[in-house]
Structures are given as structure tokens and as C-alpha cells.
Amino acid sequence: MMKTFSTQLDHPLIVEVVFESNEKKINSNTSNTSTNNSSITSTKSTVSSNSGSSTSTDSRENSLSNNNTTENSTNQSSHHDEAPVVSTSIDSNYDELIVGLKSTRASEILSVLLNQYSEMSIIGEGAFGKVFKATRKLDSKIVAIKVVPVTCIEGTMDFNEGTKTIVFSHNYSIKVYEMFTLFDVFCIVMEYMELGSMKKAIIEKKIPLSNEMIFQCIYQLCAALHYFNQQKRGIIVHRDIKPLNILLRKFDPIGNRIEIVLADFGGSTVISDSLTSLSLAGTEQYLAPEILSSNERVLPYSIKSDIFAIGVSVYQLLTFDLRSRCANISMEEIENSLKLAKCDSSIIDLLLKMLAKDPLSRPSYESILSNPLIMKSSDRAETFIAESERKAILAMDCKNYKEAFQLMFEIFTTHRNFDFNSMQNIIHLLKYYSDKKDLKRLLDCCNFEMTNNSNSNATFLLGAMHEHGYGVKQNYRNAIKYYLESNTPWALNRLGLMYENGTGVKKDVDKAFEYFQKSAKLGFHESQLHVAYFFKNGCGSVVKNDDSAKYWYEQSASNGNMTAMCDMGRIHLMGIGTKVDKELAFKYFSRSASGGNINANAWLGIMYEEGNYVPRDLAKACHYYEKAADAGIQSAISKIRKLAEQGEKSAKVAVKKYNGFFSKLLNP
Missing domain, CATH: 3.30.200.20 (Phosphorylase Kinase; domain 1)
Structure with missing residues (x-):
């Protein structure tokens, strides 16, 4: 059983x-x-x-x-x-x-x-x-x-x-x-981590790591432990950090990339006021001086004693010295050993601080993570994730959905948390990918993350899969349940859309506005745009209000929504609820168009055709009209034909692409 x-x-x-x-x-x-x-x-x-x-x-x-x-x-x-x-x-x-x-x-x-x-x-x-x-x-x-x-x-x-x-x-x-x-x-x-431990795979084989890889190791260890101490459960100490308990997930010396995992939290504990005793635990070689010298009933384990152990582990990674006990040797000896190993001065400086005899002199996790060189290694880790996601999007464009799924699934299961755009990429992929085994894997992963780790993004993804019937039978009731449990801004936005469109529920624009507004107040740009539309048009019990609409357009645009930027351009060009500002309108249209908004291209075409703020330039006008026309804006095609009739050369060339469209207009 x-x-x-x-x-x-x-x-x-x-x-x-x-x-x-x-x-x-x-x-x-x-x-x-x-x-x-x-x-x-x-x-x-x-x-x-x-x-x-x-x-x-x-x-x-x-x-x-x-x-x-x-x-x-x-x-x-x-x-x-x-x-x-x-x-x-x-x-x-x-x-x-x-x-x-x-x-x-x-x-x-x-x-x-x-x-x-x-x-x-x-x-x-x-x-x-x-x-x-x-x-x-x-x-x-x-x-x-x-x-x-x-x-x-x-x-x-x-x-x-x-x-x-x-x-x-x-x-x-x-x-x-x-x-x-x-x-x-x-x-x-x-x-299953085939590469094994840092001790066996790197130190005992005496494989030298680049400075950047050393900083990646420090970042990953400190980032994990700092995260645990941000969960409001008390001060968490590991008590047994060492190379044997640091495992390798990825190791690519040529690509200058290492990904490690801190294992063995068996000796970890929460330091609290109610703690009446705390006995000796861990591995002697990695214990901080204050632990070894203490006779107190409650031993002075702390975040700083863990930082000392990280320092010892990195010292061994650099010197391959598994015998010396850093707690018992002088700082001068430690420094000389690091110099003998030809370590970079920036690494030596950081390690000497981490290995200080006085725990009060050791840096905090926040201080270490804010070190510019550590931050650079963090950026590299994020770049690695972004590169994997870029490859997945490219695979989708090439209709290689299996490869795209494997890449996205690896990112999701390894890094556990996605931003909204990443979640949208997964949902978009699921429209075209229907491998039952892989979808079952994704469902199991999401259920596990939701149940055991309260992962709100995994819960949101479960809602989306039930709403659209990806890997499961379409079930709007379950979708709503998961969206409510997720309670992320994008989950609230989906609830707003379901009520606005009557998807699986009775259409209720006031209920939709309620969810859009909750999400908008949490800073989600799509919901902010929806709230702006409600105030612009006056929907349900929401009274038309241009000032409120402008406010939410601005909020959405400031959070990177390209449609909102285009709307802000229109507002400033036409002076809707504000004075006319053609310069600002042009800036909004330009940024929106560069972000892929097709309507912004059409507006830029109009401004160049009319010489509105910018010098009149029919060639540039045709260029932007053509971008809009290629994306399906029919009015832009009519504009190109008009420019061609006026003798604009680029328009005469461009209009040939749309002859089929004009034929349909003349012969419906």
C-alpha cells in the first residue's frame, strides 16, 4: 500500500x-x-x-x-x-x-x-x-x-x-x-547529483578554480543561508558547513560556471531566547574559535560561526589544505598560505574577514552579498538562467517544443521561482506542447511545490493549467481555487479576466474590477492597464474619470507596459486630461514601439507624416506605417497607399506588398 x-x-x-x-x-x-x-x-x-x-x-x-x-x-x-x-x-x-x-x-x-x-x-x-x-x-x-x-x-x-x-x-x-x-x-x-561533493570532486583532485568561480561559491552559500534567515522563524544556524556537505550540481571550468548545493541540515537549529542548552555538534576542523573555547551550557553558535565555516571551506578550496585548523592558526599564517596559493588580493581580504577570531569582526551575510565582486557573480547566475530561457524561447520559435519544455522545466524545478514573464512563456508553450508524460511531470512538480513549499507561482501555474486544460481536464472551478490560493498579482489579474469575460463564471464587471484593482495596487502592470481602461470608459459601477485613468496609465507605463506607454503618448499628444506635450508623446511612442507595440508604430508614422514635433519625413513615416501594416493594422496600409499616390518612393515599393489587401477592398 x-x-x-x-x-x-x-x-x-x-x-x-x-x-x-x-x-x-x-x-x-x-x-x-x-x-x-x-x-x-x-x-x-x-x-x-x-x-x-x-x-x-x-x-x-x-x-x-x-x-x-x-x-x-x-x-x-x-x-x-x-x-x-x-x-x-x-x-x-x-x-x-x-x-x-x-x-x-x-x-x-x-x-x-x-x-x-x-x-x-x-x-x-x-x-x-x-x-x-x-x-x-x-x-x-x-x-x-x-x-x-x-x-x-x-x-x-x-x-x-x-x-x-x-x-x-x-x-x-x-x-x-x-x-x-x-x-x-x-x-x-x-x-541525484552525479558530481558528488566539493571535497571529492575539486579539493582532493586539486582542481584550481577561477576567481569568478570562487565568488560564485561564496555567493551561493551565503545566498541560501541568508534566505533561510529571512523566513522569520528565528536565527537559523547550520553548524556543519564543510566541503563534504557542499555538493556540485553543475561544474563547467571552461565556461567559468559552478553551481553548488549546501547539504546536511541535520545539525541545524534555531537560536532563540527559549533555548536552555546547545551542545557541541558539527565537524571540529570547521568550528569557530568561540565554539571550541566555550564552556557555557548554551554554546555560542551563531550566523557568524557559520560564516567562519564558509571561510574555512573556501580556504580549503583555494589551498587544497584539508589538515590545518583555521581556528588554531594565526591570521598571518592563513594570509601567507593564501598568498602562496597565488590567490587574488580581493579574495584574501574577504576571507580574512570571514575567518576573524572575533565573531563581531566577521561580516554579515548582507555585507558579503553586497560586495561588488559577489554581486557580479550573482548577476552571472541570473544571466545563466536568462540564457537558458532565451534558448527555450528560440526553440519555441523553431517549433522545437520538446527542447523548449525541457529547458523551461529545468529552470523552474532548479530555481523554483519565476517572474511573470517566465510564467507566461511556460503557459504559451503549453498551448502547443501536449506530451502527456512531461505535462504530468509539470503537474506533479507544481502540486509538490504548492503543498510542501507554499510556492505561489507553482500554485498560479496549476490554476492556468486547469483554466486552459493543459495536461488536465479543463476545470474552471479548480482554476479559480488555485488562483485564489496563489494570491499573486498575476493570479488576481487572471481572476479579473475570468469575471470580465464570463469565463467559467457569471460575467461580473464589478467583481472583475475588484480583482484588477487588488492586483494593480500590488504593482502588476497589466492589471494597472485594466484599471485605467475601466476609468477611461466607465464600466459597471466605476464612474468615468480621466484623471484616474491617466494615473493608472502612468503607473502601468512606469512598470514597463508597452501598451500603457502608447496610451500615454496618445494622452500627451491629444491633451486628454492634461496639457499637450508633443515631445513627451514622441518619447512614449518611441519607447513603446521599440518594445514591440504595433499601435505606437502607427502613431510615429502619423507624427512624421504631419511633421508634428519632428521634421516632416515621408520616408520615415512610411517606415513606421509599414511596421504597423506588417502587424495587421489596416489603417496603416491605407496610409502607405496614400503616400504612394503622393509620389513617395519608399511607399511605392511598399504598397506592392499589400496589393492583395486592396484587391479585397475593391472586390469584397
Whole structure:
């Protein structure tokens, strides 16, 4: 029996994976009433979040524990680059796997899994269960599956209602595709990260990184941790940042691009006033000086101790020195080592601040992220996403919808949040793309993001798919439900359109205006334009008001709406509700036309034909009329014919393209 589990993804114990290593790991009894971690860190194992278990085969770590637990139960790492576990075919070692699952219903569990997954092999195991690499039959995607006995989860969280602990969901955290109970085990299907950890893939192989890639690493680590601390759940500290827990999603030294994921949130906790004790946890080599020297019951873990650990990790990335303990060596020694490694002075300066002995002297996440060189690496990450989206749009233009979908789906699942234009690109693509398996993947992803991460954009996309019948049976009631739950400006705008047009609901222009106005006040340019139209024309109970219309046109135009810019040009050219300002009108028309608005091209044609503000220029007038005519503006075609009759040479050439149109006018 398979039961979908709707809990949040990031309960540390759920995604724990245990391995051994030669690193010294410290894990003492931990009490934290605010996050329920006391029952986790004081029991059998150091544990990790959804960001860790699925993706690295790093070797097992020998841990030191003050609670006298067994060595295996206190050790941990991620799952696939160092573990000396031979990949075992599930078919040839079926009996071994049955025993390994530690379940009285192991054969039934494997039977169910094999219905959905193929090419299963063991890539890791811990005190609580096994991790498999598998190929999902639905879409041939390689995934990692963690299988944990339910008994290991019960007692640490409300199993039926879901965890109350922190949700660690960010661009630079592991993607979790699915979670479900299967008889007496709990299964988590996660992103498989073949490249493994930073320690194994880069440091141990002594692969030098460019300055830009180093800054990308610092940015991505700090951006993820800063995001967690903006979620108003208290001060969140990771407590075990190190290269072993930093996994590679992408690594392209030639293209100067690296994308990393911070894993293993098992030792993380929330620092709060109610915290009465906080024991030693983490890996000794990466602990800040204030942690190692403290005898207090509540150890001074803080954001600054995490920043120190990031500094140590980057130090190792630059020097390949995995032995030195930065907390115990002088700043002069650290600086000399970095200089010996021929590091850039800007990186050395930043690292020395991050590795300062006094936590108060270390920079904050905000300070690091505002560093111009760090910001540049952030821009590069955004550029990378934009480039992928550009390729997807190009693929759509070439009617290569499969490629376009794969690109857009990767961006959506990796970066989780899109802006409105990106969402519109996906919706536009779905008009032409109907592969059932891919649409099912998208639906599952959106449902998962909505349920587990409260992703409002995913909820909006679910509404759009139900409204238009993309991948599901068209259902306006569900569309409205998802739009209301999303509550984003664009979701409110869709609700306004549905009520304005009577799509799936009784037509109600006043209700439409209500939703448009809510969205407009949130700054959405399309809704601001709709509100302007309501005031311009006087619709329903909305009284015609030119001043209000002009205000909302201005708001929409200032937010980049090209149609609103064209309307603002018309308002200033004709002096509607304001004095005539031909210069401003020309600027609005020009910007709108450059953004692709066809009506703005027609207006520019009129201004050049009449010599209105600009010198009279029939050739330029014909140029703009032709742009408008090519887009289907029939009045622009008539203008071109008129210019041709006046002897304008360019118009005589252009008019030949539209002879068919004139023939239809003369012979309807």
C-alpha cells in the first residue's frame, strides 16, 4: 500500500544518510525545544536535511559522541562519491536487499518500487535505511531514493500532520520530487547529483578554480543561508558547513560556471531566547574559535560561526589544505598560505574577514552579498538562467517544443521561482506542447511545490493549467481555487479576466474590477492597464474619470507596459486630461514601439507624416506605417497607399506588398 505523505520536506531525520570518514565529527546531546531537534541530535545519529541525503557518495565519517551511541549511528555524510559501497544490481542481490530493508514486508516494498523504477542499485546506507540510485520509468529520470523505516520517524515529529520544523527550500538546496509511505517504510525520491561533493570532486583532485568561480561559491552559500534567515522563524544556524556537505550540481571550468548545493541540515537549529542548552555538534576542523573555547551550557553558535565555516571551506578550496585548523592558526599564517596559493588580493581580504577570531569582526551575510565582486557573480547566475530561457524561447520559435519544455522545466524545478514573464512563456508553450508524460511531470512538480513549499507561482501555474486544460481536464472551478490560493498579482489579474469575460463564471464587471484593482495596487502592470481602461470608459459601477485613468496609465507605463506607454503618448499628444506635450508623446511612442507595440508604430508614422514635433519625413513615416501594416493594422496600409499616390518612393515599393489587401477592398 502506497500512501502519499504531505509533510514538509526538510525534517532532518527524514533525509539522514550515514557514512564513515576520517574527519572528526562531534555530536553531543542537543536540546532545542523550538525546533524539535532535541530528539534528533541526542538519539542515534547526526542527521541531515533534504539538502544532503540524496546526492553525494562521500566516505563514512568517524564521529565523536558524548551519548555513547554506536559508531555507525553517529556518523554521516551524503551519498555518492566517497562511500566504498559497490553498486549492487537489485536483480542479482535481491535477497541481500530484502534483508537490508529491515522490514517484514521488504519483498512487497521492492515489488512496488520496481513497478515505478528500474536499474536500482545501492549507493549508500545508514543506521536508518538505504539509499538507492534508480531510473524513474515515467520519464527515464535518474533519481536517488532514501528508504527509512517509519519507526525511525515516529516520535520525532507528528507523522500524520507533518513536521513543524524549518523548511529549507532554495535554489541551492536539493530538489525533492516525491515522498510517500510504503507499508512500514518512508520513501523520499530526490535529485541525484552525479558530481558528488566539493571535497571529492575539486579539493582532493586539486582542481584550481577561477576567481569568478570562487565568488560564485561564496555567493551561493551565503545566498541560501541568508534566505533561510529571512523566513522569520528565528536565527537559523547550520553548524556543519564543510566541503563534504557542499555538493556540485553543475561544474563547467571552461565556461567559468559552478553551481553548488549546501547539504546536511541535520545539525541545524534555531537560536532563540527559549533555548536552555546547545551542545557541541558539527565537524571540529570547521568550528569557530568561540565554539571550541566555550564552556557555557548554551554554546555560542551563531550566523557568524557559520560564516567562519564558509571561510574555512573556501580556504580549503583555494589551498587544497584539508589538515590545518583555521581556528588554531594565526591570521598571518592563513594570509601567507593564501598568498602562496597565488590567490587574488580581493579574495584574501574577504576571507580574512570571514575567518576573524572575533565573531563581531566577521561580516554579515548582507555585507558579503553586497560586495561588488559577489554581486557580479550573482548577476552571472541570473544571466545563466536568462540564457537558458532565451534558448527555450528560440526553440519555441523553431517549433522545437520538446527542447523548449525541457529547458523551461529545468529552470523552474532548479530555481523554483519565476517572474511573470517566465510564467507566461511556460503557459504559451503549453498551448502547443501536449506530451502527456512531461505535462504530468509539470503537474506533479507544481502540486509538490504548492503543498510542501507554499510556492505561489507553482500554485498560479496549476490554476492556468486547469483554466486552459493543459495536461488536465479543463476545470474552471479548480482554476479559480488555485488562483485564489496563489494570491499573486498575476493570479488576481487572471481572476479579473475570468469575471470580465464570463469565463467559467457569471460575467461580473464589478467583481472583475475588484480583482484588477487588488492586483494593480500590488504593482502588476497589466492589471494597472485594466484599471485605467475601466476609468477611461466607465464600466459597471466605476464612474468615468480621466484623471484616474491617466494615473493608472502612468503607473502601468512606469512598470514597463508597452501598451500603457502608447496610451500615454496618445494622452500627451491629444491633451486628454492634461496639457499637450508633443515631445513627451514622441518619447512614449518611441519607447513603446521599440518594445514591440504595433499601435505606437502607427502613431510615429502619423507624427512624421504631419511633421508634428519632428521634421516632416515621408520616408520615415512610411517606415513606421509599414511596421504597423506588417502587424495587421489596416489603417496603416491605407496610409502607405496614400503616400504612394503622393509620389513617395519608399511607399511605392511598399504598397506592392499589400496589393492583395486592396484587391479585397475593391472586390469584397
